[in-house]
Amino acid sequence: MDLSHWGGFDAAIVDLDGTLVDTVGDFELALGGALRDLGYTPVSRAFISRTVGKGTEHLIRRTLAEAGAPETMYEAANARYREHYLRINGQASTVYPGAAEGIAALKARGLKLACVTNKPAAFALPLLAAKGLAASFDITYGGDAFERKKPDPLPLLKACEALGTTPARTLMIGDSQNDAQAARAAGCPVVLVRYGYNHGEPVEAAGADAVVDRIDELPALLA
Ligand SMILES: O=C(O)COP(=O)(O)O
Numbered sequence: 001m002d003l004s005h006w007g008g009f010d011a012a013i014v015d016l017d018g019t020l021v022d023t024v025g026d027f028e029l030a031l032g033g034a035l036r037d038l039g040y041t042p043v044s045r046a047f048i049s050r051t052v053g054k055g056t057e058h059l060i061r062r063t064l065a066e067a068g069a070p071e072t073m074y075e076a077a078n079a080r081y082r083e084h085y086l087r088i089n090g091q092a093s094t095v096y097p098g099a100a101e102g103i104a105a106l107k108a109r110g111l112k113l114a115c116v117t118n119k120p121a122a123f124a125l126p127l128l129a130a131k132g133l134a135a136s137f138d139i140t141y142g143g144d145a146f147e148r149k150k151p152d153p154l155p156l157l158k159a160c161e162a163l164g165t166t167p168a169r170t171l172m173i174g175d176s177q178n179d180a181q182a183a184r185a186a187g188c189p190v191v192l193v194r195y196g197y198n199h200g201e202p203v204e205a206a207g208a209d210a211v212v213d214r215i216d217e218l219p220a221l222l223a
């Protein structure tokens with residue numbers, strides 16, 4: 001695969017869950033804790049992997065339905081989830097092989113970097129710091145930064161604006177259809193990683209320009 005026809009980039013926007021960090025273990029602890037507090041049985045890891053990616057509200061609403069709990073429990077579940085998540089954040093998650101190296105190599109080439117995630121900033125910022133990734137990014141936007149989150153293009157357009165780049169010269173690196181759709185609508189080329197969470201669907205079907213096994217493959221492909 002040769003992506004050099006893209007003709008160079010000034011910046012990259014990088015997704016967090018499923019792209020930089022395997023966080024399904026953290027989600028499992030926090031959702032499980034919240035469900036137990038409310039008297040329900042925790043949901044499976046497989047369910048979590050195919051549900052993560054569209055932000056906290058979507059995840060909690062789907063989790064309540066999966067656990068057989070009423071929708072009216074949303075506020076209580078959200079409060080319990082937040083408390084558990086803030087306490088366990090990072091304890092059951094790991095940086096994917098090649099992710100830190102890949103980001104460092106892109107940065108060393110002079111690309112500006114933004115982390116744009118649907119994870120709330122209160123979870124995303126401490127996680128990036130705990131995993132030694134925070135300093136790599138010029139800016140980080142959580143899922144609560146703007147009126148709309150990915151797959152809407154708004155967070156990507158705001159990131160380009162903040163970095164002083166154009167979408168055409170800003171590469172989106174993500175793991176799901178939310179990243180691919182947001183990138184398409186914003187006008188950013190997009191690469192997806194094969195190992196993340198894409199709602200249980202093959203990542204090849206998400207409409208990316210390319211799919212890679214590791215982020216540290218990218219610098220050579222872009223040469
Ligand atoms: O919290 C989520 O929904 C996941 O967010 P991300 O994949 O955009 O990082």
Ligand SMILES: [Mg+2]
Nearest residue numbers: 015017018175
């Ligand atoms: Mg993701």
